Amino acid sequence: MAAEAEHAGSFPVDPLHQFMIQKIVPLQIGGFDASFTNSSLWMVVTACVVTAFTVLAMGRKAMVPGRFQAAAEMFYEFIYNMVRDNAGHEAIRFFPFVFTLFMFIFFTNVIGLFPYAFTATSHIIVTFALAITVFLGVTLTGIYLHGFKFFRLFVPSGVPIVLLPLVVAIEVISYFSRPISHSVRLFANMLAGHITLEVFAGFVLTFGAMGTVGYFGAILPMAMIVALTGLELLVAALQAYVFAILTCMYLHDAMHPGH
Amino acid sequence: MAQDMAVNEGVTTDTPTGAMPGAADAALEHVTTETGVPQEAHSGGFPPFNAQTFSSQVIWLVLVFGVLYLLMSRLALPRIARVIEERRGRISSDLEQAGAAKAQTDAAIAAYEKAFAEARAKAHAIAQETRDRLTAETDKQRHESEASLAGKIAAAEASIAATKASALANVRLVAIDVAGAIVTRLLGEDADKAATENAVDAALKRS
Structure with missing residues (x-):
């Protein structure tokens, strides 16, 4: 960290500064810090955008949808089919949760790409909180639906008795590492993408400071930023999709543990 | 940890309008003024791993996500579902109507073709009957005329023979x-x- 800080010191832009949590309204609730921060602000913005998009777009409830309505319906059917195909028909009651999850992550990621915006999903605690919610929800659903039989999930059928302890141990470890991989995937992708963008932006500033020659030199990193922004848009959508579809698969395991 | 907290607090309270009402502006100003020059930002270490900020992020995440979930599950999704359901019902009823209309058309075509075939068969029968009747009449007339002619020939021959005999x-x-x-x-x-x-x-x- 210190080395990074020193390195950043010689760089015109600190690539980590964008991840700083800034308190806007300091608050303390029961000894916990509950300040309204820039992260909270952009979460609220995301929630407002998602709500506006899904509610206002359906305002006219047209039989032949307009653009916004068609887009809202597209999101709906996309997630609906995802839940139905990956988690099964019985899991459709979790559709509102998966939909909220996908929309929240998707819009947080995309809105975070705007300059000066904060990406709440670039913080491990946010993605981990989402992942642990999914993990606990899925585990409790599985135990609620199947009782003790849920633990058959850890005992794959057709494995020789000799190998069984090893296989069960591996299954248990992989099961409990799910929330970690689930959250780190999203967090790391967002973090890395934003750092990369910022680093290239730093190059543009470095070249820009060099005068006329530098302006030409700045073209290359500038083009990189444009290309990377496109890539990050893809990553933003893809990671939201991956998060949602993994949730569906975990739900599927909870619904059908015996295989 | 406590030190970090203090520094973090310092960051916000150091801003010129540290008071609550203008806080948002202050934070924005903070962001814009700091983009160029890195400063005490690193005192908290790598920001995503700064545990000081965890509680507020989790609290706000739970709050925002919970409200968003309620809005989605109670308000937005049922509306979308209703519209999609209505459209699906409309499409299937339209298709049903179209199918019924097509069945009607097919029935009408079949009835028309049947009537047409019957009419043709009837016309054929009438034509045949007329032809037969006319043929029969013609035959009869021919036979009659042939018979009368034969009679006349016979009479003529008889009178010829009589004339010849008398001659x-x-x-x-x-x-x-x-x-x-x-x-x-x-x-x-x-x-x-x-x-x-x-x-x-x-x-x-x-x-």
């Missing part, structure tokens, strides 16, 4: 007279009537 009979009488006259002229005396008749009959038989 022949006349020929015999004339021949007998002529022969008697010739014999009378040649011999100067009346010929024997019976002998003349025999001679004429014999001559007629030879001819």
Whole structure:
């Protein structure tokens, strides 16, 4: 960290500064810090955008949808089919949760790409909180639906008795590492993408400071930023999709543990 | 940890308008003024791993996500579902109507074709019957005329034969007279009537 800080010191832009949590309204609730921060602000913005998009777009409830309505319906059917195909028909009651999850992550990621915006999903605690919610929800659903039989999930059928302890141990470890991989995937992708963008932006500033020659030199990193922004848009959508579809698969395991 | 907290607090309270009302502006100003120059930002270490900020992020995440979940599950999703359901119902009822209309059309076409075939068969039968009747009538008329013609021919032939016979009979009488006259002229005396008749009959038989 210190080395990074020193390195950043010689760089015109600190690539980590964008991840700083800034308190806007300091608050303390029961000894916990509950300040309204820039992260909270952009979460609220995301929630407002998602709500506006899904509610206002359906305002006219047209039989032949307009653009916004068609887009809202597209999101709906996309997630609906995802839940139905990956988690099964019985899991459709979790559709509102998966939909909220996908929309929240998707819009947080995309809105975070705007300059000066904060990406709440670039913080491990946010993605981990989402992942642990999914993990606990899925585990409790599985135990609620199947009782003790849920633990058959850890005992794959057709494995020789000799190998069984090893296989069960591996299954248990992989099961409990799910929330970690689930959250780190999203967090790391967002973090890395934003750092990369910022680093290239730093190059543009470095070249820009060099005068006329530098302006030409700045073209290359500038083009990189444009290309990377496109890539990050893809990553933003893809990671939201991956998060949602993994949730569906975990739900599927909870619904059908015996295989 | 406590030190970090203090520094973090310091960051926000150091801003010129650290008070609550203008806080948002202050934070924004903070962001814009700091983009160029890195400063005490690193005192908290790598920001995503700064545990000081965890509680507020989790609290706000739970709050925002919970509200968003309620808005989605109670308000937005049922509306979208209703519209999609209505459209699906409308499409399927339209398709059903179209299917019913098509069935009707097919039935009408079938009925038309059946009627057409019946009419054609009837027309065919009428034509056949008329043709047969006309043929029969013609045949009858032909037969009748043939019969009457045959009768007339037979009568004509009979009258011809009668005429011929009477003519022949006349020929015999004339021949007998002529022969008697010739014999009378040649011999100067009346010929024997019976002998003349025999001679004429014999001559007629030879001819």
